[in-house]
Amino acid sequence: MMEQFNQTAEAIIVSAERLIREGGYNGFSFREIATEVGVKSASVHYHFATKSDLAATVARRYTERFMVAIDDAMKCETNVRIVWINAFRRALVEDGKMCLCAVLGTTSNSLPVSVQTETRRFFECALDKLNLSGLTETQSVHILSTLEGAMLLSLIFSKTSVFDQAVKELM
Amino acid sequence: MMEQFNQTAEAIIVSAERLIREGGYNGFSFREIATEVGVKSASVHYHFATKSDLAATVARRYTERFMVAIDDAMKCETNVRIVWINAFRRALVEDGKMCLCAVLGTTSNSLPVSVQTETRRFFECALDKLNLSGLTETQSVHILSTLEGAMLLSLIFSKTSVFDQAVKELM
DNA sequence: TTAAAACTATCTACCGGTAGATAGGTAGGT
DNA sequence: ACCTACCTATCTACCGGTAGATAGTTTTAA
Numbered sequence: 081m082m083e084q085f086n087q088t089a090e091a092i093i094v095s096a097e098r099l100i101r102e103g104g105y106n107g108f109s110f111r112e113i114a115t116e117v118g119v120k121s122a123s124v125h126y127h128f129a130t131k132s133d134l135a136a137t138v139a140r141r142y143t144e145r146f147m148v149a150i151d152d153a154m155k156c157e158t159n160v161r162i163v164w165i166n167a168f169r170r171a172l173v174e175d176g177k178m179c180l181c182a183v184l185g186t187t188s189n190s191l192p193v194s195v196q197t198e199t200r201r202f203f204e205c206a207l208d209k210l211n212l213s214g215l216t217e218t219q220s221v222h223i224l225s226t227l228e229g230a231m232l233l234s235l236i237f238s239k240t241s242v243f244d245q246a247v248k249e250l251m
Numbered sequence: 252m253m254e255q256f257n258q259t260a261e262a263i264i265v266s267a268e269r270l271i272r273e274g275g276y277n278g279f280s281f282r283e284i285a286t287e288v289g290v291k292s293a294s295v296h297y298h299f300a301t302k303s304d305l306a307a308t309v310a311r312r313y314t315e316r317f318m319v320a321i322d323d324a325m326k327c328e329t330n331v332r333i334v335w336i337n338a339f340r341r342a343l344v345e346d347g348k349m350c351l352c353a354v355l356g357t358t359s360n361s362l363p364v365s366v367q368t369e370t371r372r373f374f375e376c377a378l379d380k381l382n383l384s385g386l387t388e389t390q391s392v393h394i395l396s397t398l399e400g401a402m403l404l405s406l407i408f409s410k411t412s413v414f415d416q417a418v419k420e421l422m
Numbered sequence: 423t424t425a426a427a428a429c430t431a432t433c434t435a436c437c438g439g440t441a442g443a444t445a446g447g448t449a450g451g452t
Numbered sequence: 453a454c455c456t457a458c459c460t461a462t463c464t465a466c467c468g469g470t471a472g473a474t475a476g477t478t479t480t481a482a
Contacts, residue, residue: 086456086457088457088458102358102360102361103277103358103361104275104276104277104278104357104358105275106274106275106277106278107275107276107277107358107361109440109441109442110441110442110443111440111441111442119457119458119459120458120459120460121441121442121443122443122444122445122458122459122460122461123457123458123459125442125443125444126456126457126458127457129443130442130443131441131442131443177360178357178358182357182403183357183358185403185406185407186275186349186353186354186357186403186406187273187274187275187278187349187354188406188407189273189348189406190273190274190278199407200407200408203404203407203408217416218416218419218420219420221401221404221413221416221417222397222416222417222418222419222420222421224400224404224417225396225397225400225401225403225404225417225418226393226396226397226400227400228399228400228403228404229395229396229397229398229399229400229401229403230392230396230400232353232356232357232396232399232400233374233392233395233396233399235356235357235359235360236356236359236370236371236374237371237374242392245388245389245392245393246392246393246395246396247393247396248389248393249389249390249393250393257430257431259431259432280466280467280468281467281468281469282466282467282468290431290432290433291432291433291434292467292468292469293432293433293434293435293469293470293471294431294432294433296468296469296470297430297431297432298431300469301468301469302468302469
């Protein structure tokens with residue numbers, strides 16, 4: 081089950097996720113999060129000792145939430161590809177932001193190890209899940225790559241239609 | 252033709268490209284570049300007035316170089332898909348880094364406008380070139396998305412084989 | 423021809439501001 | 453009494469950017 085945090089810690093995680101998805105690991109600060117949440121930066125340190133602790137927690141949370149969403153969707157829709165396309169599409173359209181782990185992943189080699197590990201775990205979990213859905217490993221890697229790339233192009237052009245176009249060939 | 256810079260400015264661009272590809276727009280500083288190049292940070296400002304000026308120049312250079320490489324490769328190999336796969340593969344294997352414009356693109360909405368514009372231009376140029384090679388727009392968007400995503404996954408897993416696996420289905 | 427003016431490329435020294443992180447204190451609940 | 457969750461205050465290190473000086477080179481013009 082998902083690790084529990086109190087109200088302030090939860091608000092910090094939500095704020096941090098948004099800021100990382102917008103500006104990457106180097107694009108958020110304790111002070112900015114503190115202001116958003118309504119506390120002082122020292123209080124953010126009380127809940128998360130270091131920046132890497134916070135980012136790693138955010139990434140783990142993101143992965144857990146994403147994988148639960150996939151499992152839920154699989155209860156209603158048997159076509160694996162449709163489930164995954166919709167999951168990424170929702171992350172793009174509802175949040176208007178990139179996948180958290182894609183943002184972190186592009187700068188993977190400059191991240192603290194704990195954050196790097198959590199980022200990689202997202203992709204490991206995703207590939208495991210795809211493989212267990214009856215796809216070959218090659219198909220899984222191809223689908224996941226295309227989905228992340230489609231999100232990127234769609235965000236850059238600010239057009240959801242680009243995402244839809246990119247993933248059309250996955251079906 | 253490509254804009255000319257003197258030796259120091261060229262070294263600054265090379266250094267900045269490497270640092271941005273490793274840590275994103277917020278992951279490089281005038282001081283770090285200055286140290287690498289062997290001058291003081293004030294001298295970097297002499298060649299590039301602001302951080303966004305430098306990043307925009309780096310992105311424009313990257314795009315020009317990439318598109319020239321595609322044109323060159325098309326002289327020897329007629330299969331468009333092979334040309335593009337090899338171009339991305341080389342950027343990944345030889346540099347061991349992500350595509351510059353993918354790194355910048357993931358945080359697109361938090362970039363200075365000039366950098367955002369240059370980043371988008373890379374993808375516009377790429378799609379134009381693909382479209383002019385006899386592919387449909389849907390095919391072009393799909394290929395470019397998959398290539399960027401394949402680079403990302405390959406980098407995260409530190410395995411070139413992941414790239415090869417992801418793009419196998421493009422052929 | 424040569425002296426003055428302008429330009430290039432760098433330096434040192436500094437600005438206000440922000441970064442992550444820490445020490446130590448306080449109010450309220452159990 | 454202790455623990456939780458905050459606070460104020462502070463630290464060192466670094467950020468992007470600017471001012472002003474300097475030495476060497478090039479252009480201008482008497």
